[in-house]
Amino acid sequence: MIPVTVFAGRKVAVFGLGGSGLVTAEALVAGGAEVFAFDDNPDSVANAAARGVPTADLRALDFSSLAALVLAPGVPLTHPEPHWTAVKAKAAGIEIIGDIELFCRERRAVAPDAPFIAITGTNGKSTTTALIAHLFASAGWDVQLGGNIGTAILSLEPITDERVYVVECSSFQIDLAPSIDPSVGILLNLTEDHLDRHGTMENYAAIKARLVAGADAAVVGVDDDWSADIASAIDHHGRKVERISVRRPVTDGYYAEGSYIYEAVDASTRQVADLAGIGSLRGTHNAQNAAAAIASARLLGLSDDVIEKGLKSFPGLAHRMEEVAKIGHVLFVNDSKATNADAAEKALASFDHIYWILGGKPKTGGIDSLAPYFGRIARAYLIGAASDAFAATLEGKVSAVKCGTMERAVAAAAEDAARDDAAEPVVLLSPACASFDQYRNFEKRGDHFRELVLARAAAGATEEVR
Template sequence: MIPVSVYKGKDVALFGLGRTGISAAKALTAGGARVHAWDDNEVTREKAEAEGLTVSDINKMDWQKFSALVLSPGVPFKYPEPHRVVKMAQMVGVPVVGDMELFARAVAELPTHARPKIIGITGTNGKSTTTSLIGHILNKAGRDVRVGGNIGVGVLDLKAMNANSIYVLELSSYQLDLIDSLRCDVAVFLNVSPDHLDRHGGMQGYVAAKSRIFRNQTQADTAVIGVDDMRTQILCTRLAAENTRRVCPVSADMALGRGVSVLDGVLTDSLSGHAEASVDLSSARALPGQHNHQNAAAAYAACQALGLDASEIVDGLNTFPGLEHRLESVGMVGEVAFVNDSKATNAQAAEQALRAYPNAFWIAGGRAKDDGIDALEPHFENISKAYLIGDSMKEFSEVMKGKAKTQNCQTLDVAVTAAYRDALESGIKNPVILFSPACASFDQFKDFEARGHAFKNEVHAIQMDAKKKTKIA
């Protein structure tokens, strides 16, 4: 745990007792604050009490005594409208902060020579893979690295800081909206496409929230920016013109005169203005596809900024095991391969999967995002067949009508069985069954993890059945 003593001896309101809320309450208490924690959900409050927290109904308290409101990132801060506790705080001038801001203030309280290095990673897609990849590379190189934030362990639950430690933090737009003083030694912004727009008042607000990752950087710091979409290209140009930090563009779509790029599976380091290293990514088996090549380029640039040499970085790239539910190879039955990409909750993420596995037997569907799958139309002709499930089944079937073979399956088990049968009968060499839903999971599953595990259970059942048949034969 990282104790937060900035509010020592003061009263702090805290709203939202999920993972980050509980860790923030414990960190503040450890730092000497009087924490008044609340959540509207009774079950959640009971879980917090079981964790040893004292729950207080802040709705009935005098807000003028609070020095801050600590808000969990899932609670609306500005849009579609501020939550009532945010309004209460604003009425009496109580500042609203999140767990990342608490972490930043804990860092700022240390002497300059005792502060850790911080790498922050954001973007619409690829955050978790890039965060884990950077952490893996640094760990493999023998660095004292701690990985968390919006992935895995909450930032304040990570090990206490020292001067040699490196914190690699995934930062969501919700978390970034609540920071003020966080300074990243290396800030990575991968890409941007429409997502969570209701929480940011539209695309402009969403990009502005993501861009806060560069807040407080100095000439000593590095900004790593993916330039494969127009909005991040513009941002990269603006930051370079400001000349207030080192800017490293990365791309998996074009060669860069100065930056890190990947073309045809070969990574080129031209950060110095000419090619310093060339790396064949074919050995990095957990990083297939163009989007993962951008992740690899960003990880390379970030680790290079912290002083790792090319051989250390390449070793990390080649040994990275990948992340569960993100283009995860989950096994084969005969020549049929199964890929679990349950984390693909929007069309942009599914597009990367379809690029990585053309001619796949594609399982898709769930609770559709506002933009649906219209953007995937250029890839429909490269799909062997689509197996549609969930609430979006009829909508997606209409979109794909006349453009690709489809089958309405409604449930995942039916889709996996049908896709496996068709893959066996297709005559295609090494066919791939790709589960990349392009949708949220909440129509049939608790979350994308539960959905991914359900897919893997279906694959396991097919594998066991195939083994039994082999033994009988």
Template sequence: MITNSAWAGKRFAVLGLARSGAAAVAALVASGASVVAWDADADRRAGFSNFPGVRRGGVGMGDLDDLSGFDALVVSPGVPLNTHLLAAKAHDAGVPIIGDIELFAQARAELPPHKVVGITGTNGKSTTTALVHHILQTAGLPSLMGGNIGLPILSVEPLPEGGVYVLELSSYQIDLTHTLDCDVAVLLNVTPDHLDRYDGFEAYAASKARLFAMQSPRHEAVIGIGNLPSAKIARSLADRGERLTKIAPGVCLDQGRWPALQGPHNAQNALAAIAVCKALGVAERDIDRGLESFAGLPHRMERVATRGGVLFVNDSKATNPDSTAPALAAYDRVHWILGGRAKGDDLDACAPHFGHVARAYTIGEAAPVFARALDGRVPVEQAETLDRAVASAASYARAGDTVLLSPAAASFDQFRDYEDRGATFRQLVEALA
């Protein structure tokens, strides 16, 4: 694990004991810190009952009523800072509120010489993070993925000299980070999302921009300028000159050689990854090999099967219309399965690509709302459940068509999460006669 001698003798409160929180507790204790750990889940609290150096907060967080003696409150990204009682107590006591990425930033001075790539954006950050990591591995460079993807960053063994830590960073993680100076910082796009955690869209965009505020101007910035908010952030960094790479929307001529990177959104992801790897000194031949051999990520434009000439694609990770739109653009004739727990009533972001939709099948809570939004624009069927949607789409689709699960909505009405939804889609496709 990653440790830091500077934490020895300090007191930390840790709120949230899932993967990143549990790794933070272990790293802090191994570094000689004392920790009070708490989670609303009693089973997670019980998992630390015999952990040396850790005191568990009681059911009502009694041990954390007074935070004035702590050096920091370490919070899991899922904890809403705008509403949680403990976050308010920390503010009142003047105690810094940080996350595991900030702990990693503090520990960097004791790691072997290395570089850090930080990648954020409303959409595309997981694919871009995995692609950069894959290219680095293809080139024979030691690297690992962390942050919002892969292993909790504090749980990994430090990379050897010359290694690259590739971090996917959500806005929540950036909110909890104050000193992470990325050697290469990437912003892919900014579109409305997670607004229940922010005081409006401008505050959400400002959270993304903080990745560059933490960065030394001599380090590299890569920004997609395909939408106005991210283009505005790029303009604010114009004085960086050659240290700023702008990624314009478009299609890469080489995408035909990259089977897992289809569609205009993946063109942007690929161009961003290319810019990152060039900034790290990776040879072009290694970049080309990595792009060609990248297999993609589950639930993100994942090619599940081809049956009777019909391609079935699992894009369950697309939980809002902005992330679904590029998937519609990627295929000529689409049978579109959408719905779930909607984050809004309209599908306006997808409208420019309705000409690609042969037929739509709405499911979940949003089935009637999305059906009304599509009525008169594309043929639409309220299938209500995923199994009915897959069966109906398979019956209508003909050779050359694509059956696309790209829901434009969250999954929590009918599934545990987007991964459960995508896995169910895969099973239903595999069961087709």
């Protein structure tokens, strides 16, 4: 745990006692703050009290006596309407912050030279975060990996100059981190997302921009207009920015052409990586992730050969184009994280001869936008509540069968793919749907797919590649 000493001897309210909120309260207590912790869920309050966290009903507390209100990132700050604690804090004139902000202040206080890489963007954050951590770990660094990727930032090991902190940041977390100041800040891309929380695209982009605007060095993907404008603004203010593109060469930064990543400096270019054959980094979207990771690693001093070795050994993330096994000549890929059509597009663009398992609880727009990729699909296997709607979309364009369940879909797709004479047909779970009609979350859905595939692999002579 990282004890938060910057509020020692001061009164702090903490609201939201889920995973990260509970850790935040404990870190403040460990650092000497007088904590008043609360949640709208009585069970969460009871759990915190059982762990020794001081609790109090914040509805009855005089907020003017507090130094700050610390909110868990899921608690609304502005939209669709401010949470009642935020209303009380603003009326009392106290600051409202989150756990990322506490980390930044503690870092400045105890080890300002500790390398801190912060990653945000609409898509690709988790893969880029995990890849950067892997590159530094492969080089022998003490790497602390956390944030939105699943490990609360204040549960990491105490801050020292010898540790590198690689932190994924959501827009919710950045919104509560007004002084975020990483050594390297990465903004991958921006598309409409979480507008129910931020109100407008302009607000959403401005919050994301905060992470790179405060960085010692910024790495910004410039393949969308919002991010390109943010990169230009950083330039205008005289701060260092490395531009990233997978669509066109850049004059200063990194860009991808095919499987190659190039570095450009004053219009002079050199190849710095080749992603060919790295299954965990397949596809154009992963070329962007890799380019950003390479840029950040080189900014903090990793050599080209160390980076190359790290790229080749990167295992990837579960449920994100995860190569589960190869049975005979058929590759099985778990892309359960693809809960909408935009996400599924990345996988469909990365393979040919696809035996596509899709379906679940449908999202607005269905799969109509994926029509340009239908020519890559040998057959589709429909599961869950979206089966009828997706069958109608695919009719006359893609051979499709309603399987209903994952068990039947995997069995049918595996048998059909095994008869394909292509060099490497792919059984791809990329559902383009939420999981909630059949599974608690996309992880459970992907786990089930993996279990079914590995059971088939265990039943015969196979080459497992996971």
